[in-house]
Structure formats: structure tokens, C-alpha cells
Amino acid sequence: MENLPIPAQTTGASCDVTSSVQMDSLEEAQAFFQTVRQRFVDINSWKLHAGEEKASFSLREPSGDLLLREPKVGDYIRIQIPGLNNPGTDGYDWVQIEEVKEEDNLQEQCLYIRVRPCPDPTAPDTSVKHFYCPEATSNFLIVRQGKEIRAEVHGRNELPNTQEVGGLEKIRNFLVAIGGILAGSKFQWKSLTEGLIELPKETLKDKNKR
Template identity: 40%
Template sequence: METDEEYNGLGAAHVPAQQTGSEMNAVEKIELASEGEAVHFFKTVKDRLLDVNRWTEIAGGAMSDFFLTDEHGNLVQRKATGGDHIRIDIPGPGTQTGGGYDWVTIEEIKLEVLYDTEVLSMTARPSANPLTASEDTAHFLTKAATSTFQVKRIGNTIYAEEHGRNEVPNTDTEHTLDNIRNTFVGWGAKVGFSYPQWKALVKGLLNHDHPYPSA
């Protein structure tokens, strides 16, 4: 896995500080022939990042299934915005708390442009199931955890990154089976089982030959 030194700089302030549990960094980059070509392709990369419903396709099918919902948990077919939720279908048994799924909320989407650089960041955090009245976190990690997805352009080089922070298994729900399941899934994430899927996603975001979406 990549080290801190490989991504510090542009957009680093958008990533929450690491304070507890484990962290993860998945980083990919592509260098294009000219800055003009990079500016053009970066529009496609930004669209891909915000098109959560196509993440599995963009990653080549090498990950869980992701579905964008509004703040109330209703499925939507559009680009992500702050306050939306992402319903995640992880292979294997889901949780009772999440109605069979894991849930996160998109806390913030930031776009920063400075001279010949651009960065788009989207930070998601484990949340309650918006389809129920329960306030229990419906995710295998606690609400302390975050995933920050970033795409950056520096001149003619484009980066795609995922930064997981404060990853602690969620073992304090009202359901014993959920706690057991979250322990195992959280342990798997901690030892790196989730790294390949995020690596596939960030690589797919930069796939210059990928037919979707047209630039």
C-alpha cells in the first residue's frame, strides 16, 4: 500500500487526520501528452468519481455493489451530492441494522482549483440506515471512520486516490450477529482485503481507454 509521502500535497487538507484504528491509501496516476489533453480528460475522471452507481463497472467488477440514494434512502440515478447516502452490498451476509446492506453518508464534496492544478474530493462516513428510525451505525466500521475519494490534476498528470482513516470495526450495535459479522469484515479490511477493490476503482477512474463515459 502507498505511504503518506506518495500523496501529501494537493488536497491533503481534505483528508481527515488519522487518530485511531487503521488507515489505508490507494493511489494511481496517469500522465498525458499535454496539459490540454489532461484538462479535457479530467472532466471525464470527475464525472466518473461522482457517478457512484457505476463504480463497480468502472472498477471492472472487482468490488462490492454501490447504489446512490438521497438523504432518505431512495435510489437515485444522478451524480452524487453532499448529504446523499451510498448503499453498499458487500459479498456475504449483510446486517440486520442496515437491512442487509452497509450505509455511508457523503459528508462533503469539495472542488479546489489553483493555477494549473485541480482537485475534487468526496468524503464519506458510516451512517445509520436512512430507511429506519434506528440511530445505530449500519456499517462494519464505526462513525469515526472516513473514506475520502480524490481525483487531482497537476499539469498534465492526473491522480485518483482513496484514503481510509480511523477504521475501527463496529462491534457495539444492538444485534449480536451484526457485531460478529462486523468484527470479521472489519478485521478483513484492516489486514488489507478492501485494498484491492479501492485500487481497482482508482485505476478504473483513470482508464483512458474505458468507453464510459465519453469525454
């Protein structure tokens, strides 16, 4: 986990969000990490864990078709921001997965995904319409260290994208980006990280009985 390729923070804003849960035994932690991992790699279901009022995510091929498998380098994620649809890309923001790294041993398990704003792969326009500039990255991470399990999101170099877009898009991107920089991203990502590590109700009942 120490060698994760999270980009350095050099410009704009950053965001760091972590949620964690402590299990009672190593065996329970190892078993629950597999549940968290299944939730994490099912990007199409992130909205279910983050909350219906949050952004929706879907894993896509370059053609725009939905992918029903684990994410790989080169895949796209289509994002829809509720109430602030992107006028330049049929309502969506697009990012591309540029890094996937996994570690698995007795004491530590980790899965890391890094994405970066990109052009809409289904459109002829090759400019980036995402609300953040291409320098920005979102770094998603789940970790088990001993009996502790964490879900983390680290945003780096977050700047509003107002260079390659039209007037209406500039206003929209500025509002979404600044909202994210000030509070929105942390609120969105905290909901996601909490949802990813949420214990099943049966487990919570058992823990409360002890």
C-alpha cells in the same frame, strides 16, 4: 489540494491507495480529467470501474430512493458487500457524504468527497450498523496536477463496529472490517482508482504507436 480536510489519523487502521496516469500534453490531461470526473461523480457506476466482484455503491436520498445526479453534502451512499450482506440493514451498509470540495485552475484540478458511517436513513433504528465505527471516514479524491491525473482513496480511523449491534452483526462487522483493514479495502479501492483513470482503448493504441 493542500487544504483538503482529510481527518487526522488518531485511532484504528488507515488505508492509502493511489493510481496515476501521465498524459502527453496539458490539453490532453485537461480533457481526460473531465472523463475521470464524470466517472467519479457517477457513484452508481463505481462497480463498473472497480469490477463486478467488488462492492456495489448507489447514491441515495434519505427515503432510500436512487439519485441520478452528482453527489452533494447530506446525500447517502448505500453499499453492498458481496457475500457478506449486513443482517441489520436489509443487507446494506450506509455512509453519508459530509464534505464535497472542488478546485479548478490551469495547473490543478481536484474533486474531494468524504463519507462517514451512518444509520440506515430508511429505518427507525438510529444506531450505526456499518462494519466500521462512526469515527471512520473514507476520503475519495481525483486530482490533475499539470499532465498527471490521480485517483486516491484514504481511509482514516478504521475500527470494527461491535458496539451498537447484535451478536450476529458483531461477528459480521468484525470479519468485514478486519478483512478490510488487512487487505480487502486496499484491494477494493485499488480496483476503483485504477478503473477511474483507465485510458480509453483508442488512446492506449495511439500512445503505443508513438
